[in-house]
Amino acid sequence: MTEVRVRFAPSPTGFFHIGSARTALFNWLYAKHTGGKFVLRIEDTDKERNTEEALQVLLEGMRWLGLDWDEGPEVGGKFGPYFQSERQAIYDAYLKILKDKDRVYEKDGALWFRLEGERYTEYDEFHKAEIEKVKNTPVVIEDAIRGRVERTEERDFVIVRSNGEPVFHFVNVVDDIAMGITHVIRGEDHLSNTSKHVELFKAFDAKVPVFAHIPLILKQSGPGKMSKRDKGALIEEYEQRSFMADAVRNYICLLGWNPKDDQEKMPIEMIIERFDFPGVNKGNARFDETKLSALNAEYIRDLTSEDFANYASPILASNGVDLASIDSSYLDKVFGLCQAKIKSLETLYEYVFYFFQDTYEFDAKGMQRIQKGVDPKLLLREVMPIFEHTEEYSKEELETEMQAVAEANERKIFAYFPVIRMATSGLTGGPDLLPMLSIMGRERVLPRLQSFFEKL
RNA sequence: CUCCCGUUCGUCUAGCCCGGCCUAGGACACCAGGUUUUCAUCCUGGCGACAGGGGUUCGAAUCCCCUACGGGAGGCCA
Structure with a gap:
């Protein structure tokens, strides 16, 4: 059996989109799962926006997610170069193959790929013009995720622009052939174009790779797929916001794939072992940051x-x-x-x-709430002695003492909590109060209580 | 306008391929209780879905058809 070779072929745009990240991730997982190779190929044909900086954003995002590549930028490999901008000679050679087979013609300065079949002209509602179409035989794609998909490519298409740059469809297929790619795992947005690609593979007499079109990630709310401008769409954002990379990666795995047994939080080794095409969903998934956060919290706790x-x-x-x-x-x-x-x-x-600091603002709403109840000065006067005399400041000791004071004053121990918390932190919520006071110790708690008392 | 893909709780999904075990399971969110009524943890419970309509069948979330809706593509963008 030949070794699995998959690739991730991003175009550096200056962002690392979560959808791209997942495509990379699924390719990486499949390579790891099958013991194959994961190739990173940079589609930098669009010279305008491809900068070194944009590339670094991409590589940095890949590294952050732990997606290492076997071949590609910085690591090399025998199928290089891995930048399309450096592969012109290869494209020229492949173009010649098509030319020799008379599958290329020039029109308006661009080079077009000629489909095989009878020609006819038809008014096209979308293009708003009479256009030439071809009675072509349908292309059958045995998609590893969607099953049999049939589509007919009925128009010749440009493969080299009039400015000399080869277009995506062409370079993509050429590179996949030249790099020996066996499985093409990519977003469903490419499914319709796959018929173009298959036509090219056939024209080159090349073995058509296995296609696996994964569902898209839809934006959190509103219509459409997630785009760069949507909230939460960028991987680097999660890095900046101190999300755990493992959690983000785990969550992205779950968008469109699942292990079928209700497990969600899984170490990456387990995901690698269990990942395969049958577990990939067909329907698009809506991104949900709340769920990501929940998973992230679980990772933090563990x-x-x-x-x-x-x-x-x-x-x-x-x-x-x-x-x-x-x-x-x-x-x-x-x-x-x-x-x-x-x-x-x-x-x-x-x-x-x-x-870590002794000065802080007091939460306004919290202050109001405290003022409304039993006189906070009174409450403080009752408990203050505890914090003056207690030796250890242990949680247990504080609790016992406070309990006693509470009973003596016919209150519940909790009656004192809000005012003490406010005095020592300025907040209405936080960690368990007693352990918190215990950790802060007398040198922090007592002065804070005293100054708060003065302030009231 | 044409073509392609899809459609189970608000969201991610299990079940669908190989019809009965589904009074449709889990997770997040939400709501209610509890954790000796502090608290962003934790526990328990609740809410909540097979898009609609026709078939096929003793029996359909599961198979077939139609409709609706969603997504994608149709660029000298990738």
């Missing part, structure tokens, strides 16, 4: 505390927290407290910043 610290530290540092000046055991405790409750790394800083 991190070892060490890994969590590795993710969290740089985020705090970039928000201005001077980690070097903070006791490492204190930091560990804070991390431990928030890892279990936090939903995203993106909001980590907002969730814990008051552990």
Whole structure:
């Protein structure tokens, strides 16, 4: 059996679109699954927008998602070059093959591919003109995902523009032949054009690869497929927002593929093992950031505390927290407290910043709520002694003491919580209060309570 | 206008190929309770779908046809 060779052939646009990422991912998964090769080929024929910077965005996104390529930019390979802009000689050679077979003609300065079959002219409603069509035999595509698809290509098409640049359909097929690609896994938006490609493969007497057209990703709301301008469409955005790459990758796998047994969070090794065409869906999927976030949160919770610290530290540092000046055991405790409750790394800083600074704003709504209930000064006066005298500041000790005070004043212990939380963090919500106070310790809690008391 | 692909809870989906085990399962979201009524975690429960119509069949989400809707393509864009 010949080795599976798949490719991802993006055009560097300056963005790494989530749909492209998934196409790359499915190709990569299939290569890994079959023990084949994953080729990265850069379709940079459009000179206008193809810059080095755009290429780096792409490569960086691939790396972030952990999609390594066996052949392509930076790693080379025996089927190179892997930039279409450097493959002109190959295109010329293949063009000559078609010319020799009399399958090419010139019109309006461009080179057209000649279909085989009887010609006739017809008024076309779409083109709003009389155009020449060909009575061609239908092309049959045995799609690995959709099954048998039949389509007739009935118009000659341009393969080399009048400015000399070869068009996508042509270079794509030539490269796939020249690079020995066995399986073409791409978006369903290419399905209609596949008849063009098959016609070309046949004209070259080349073996037609297995096609696998995967469903498209639709935008979160509104009609149409997701485009670069849609919210949440770009991979680099998730990287910037501190999403975990594993979670993003896992989620993208689930858009259009599933293992059939209700498993969702899976290590990549398991996905590689289980990924195959029968598990790929036919219907388009709507992107749902909420679900991505939920999966991301699950990944965060399952991190070892060490890994969590590795993710969290740089985020705090970039928000201005001077980690070097903070006791490492204190930091560990804070991390431990928030890892279990936090939903995203993106909001980590907002969730814990008051552990590291003594001045902060007091949430206005929270203040109102506190004022409305039992006099907060009274509540503070009742519990303050605990925080003055308690030795260990352990969670248990604080709880016992507060419980006693609560009973003495005929209150529930929770009556004190909102005001204490407000005083020590300025917020209405956060980690479990008692452990939080315990970790902060007397040197933070007491002054904050006192100054808050003065303020009231 | 033509052609191609698709259509199960709000969303991602299981089931469909090989009709009965489907009073259609899971996940996210949402709602309600609980975790000695702090809290973005956690637990329990609830809500909620076979696009519509015709067939075929003892029996259809599953097979066939039609319609509707959604998506894509029809470029000297990729």
